Amino acid sequence: MGKQILKIVPILLSVFLQGGSVPTHQREAAMPSVAVQGPLGMAQSCLSTEADSGKIQVYHHKTGETMTLSMDAYLQGVLRGEMQGDYPMEALKAQAVAARTYVYYLKNAGCTHPGGEPVCTDSNCCQAWVPVEDNWIYGPRVAEAVRETEGIVVTYDGAPIKAMYFSSSGGHTEDYAAVWNDLSYGYLQGVPSLNEQAYAFTDDVFMQEFSGWTILTQLRSRGYSISCDSAQLLENITNVRRSETGRVLSLQIDGVTIPGTEFRNCLGLRSTHFYLQKMSGGNIGIVTLGFGHGVGLSQCGSAALAEAGYTYQEILQYYYTGVAVEWMPFR
Ligand SMILES: [Zn+2]
Numbered sequence: 001m002g003k004q005i006l007k008i009v010p011i012l013l014s015v016f017l018q019g020g021s022v023p024t025h026q027r028e029a030a031m032p033s034v035a036v037q038g039p040l041g042m043a044q045s046c047l048s049t050e051a052d053s054g055k056i057q058v059y060h061h062k063t064g065e066t067m068t069l070s071m072d073a074y075l076q077g078v079l080r081g082e083m084q085g086d087y088p089m090e091a092l093k094a095q096a097v098a099a100r101t102y103v104y105y106l107k108n109a110g111c112t113h114p115g116g117e118p119v120c121t122d123s124n125c126c127q128a129w130v131p132v133e134d135n136w137i138y139g140p141r142v143a144e145a146v147r148e149t150e151g152i153v154v155t156y157d158g159a160p161i162k163a164m165y166f167s168s169s170g171g172h173t174e175d176y177a178a179v180w181n182d183l184s185y186g187y188l189q190g191v192p193s194l195n196e197q198a199y200a201f202t203d204d205v206f207m208q209e210f211s212g213w214t215i216l217t218q219l220r221s222r223g224y225s226i227s228c229d230s231a232q233l234l235e236n237i238t239n240v241r242r243s244e245t246g247r248v249l250s251l252q253i254d255g256v257t258i259p260g261t262e263f264r265n266c267l268g269l270r271s272t273h274f275y276l277q278k279m280s281g282g283n284i285g286i287v288t289l290g291f292g293h294g295v296g297l298s299q300c301g302s303a304a305l306a307e308a309g310y311t312y313q314e315i316l317q318y319y320y321t322g323v324a325v326e327w328m329p330f331r
Pocket of ligand 1: 120
């Protein structure tokens with residue numbers, strides 16, 4: 001856990017407990033759980049005519065177009081959209097391999113986008129993709145990271161993994177199973193992730209303030225039938241279940257159970273590692289640690305590891321448990 005976090009967490013917990021609120025007992029860089037079913041509820045077949053030539057079809061989620069790109073061009077666009085271009089080279093390479101691996105994984109899972117594409121440009125669904133910008137200062141570094149790892153992916157039992165990644169963890173990454181209650185991804189296990197703050201594009205500890213009315217309105221708009229008075233909301237939040245790393249798995253309001261991921265999405269919180277406290281004036285302060293879902297590779301943590309001398313292969317094998325890093329054709 002980073003030094004800053006170590007100093008701040010006890011303060012947060014102290015404030016949290018003194019406030020008599022719920023008992024204690026976690027930038028989306030990338031994708032949450034990705035659907036493997038198409039819009040009609042059936043996995044769609046991939047556009048395959050270009051696959052053997054190393055091209056990839058990408059659904060542009062804003063224009064509705066299908067773009068056909070070389071894998072290199074696609075991955076450079078992902079790195080432009082998903083990572084800081086000035087990070088150490090081995091971290092950029094690790095990100096390039098994670099992004100490539102995720103495309104292989106999506107292709108194997110069934111191409112689910114409207115035109116049968118394996119992947120789209122929406123970071124909330126697949127991975128962000130940003131077109132080439134002329135004279136972008138980090139363009140050559142991104143191109144180098146992709147070129148130097150050409151064809152390399154992360155595998156588990158010989159298959160490309162669900163290579164999830166995110167911005168920063170707040171000190172420890174999370175088990176996939178803890179967040180999504182699914183034991184299928186044994187390589188997505190939580191590990192310590194140190195010294196992230198040095199590479200974070202924003203503070204790792206962040207406070208947002210909401211009125212009780214805003215929180216209830218957001219939750220009700222998502223179908224949660226909660227009847228408590230907004231002025232008494234904090235007092236009505238109970239049974240906060242946390243993972244071992246501190247991320248909120250679920251909480252109850254007026255007896256209604258809400259998953260931590262839902263609560264986060266509803267309010268646009270940076271992560272599910274959050275603590276609630278009463279603010280002067282009656283509002284509710286929500287303090288989050290880290291940025292992103294916390295599962296898989298931490299981008300800020302990988303930058304710290306690269307700075308400490310880790311190779312991209314070592315970084316990937318640090319954040320993805322029990323995996324191999326190897327060359328594999330895209331087909
Ligand atoms: Zn998508």
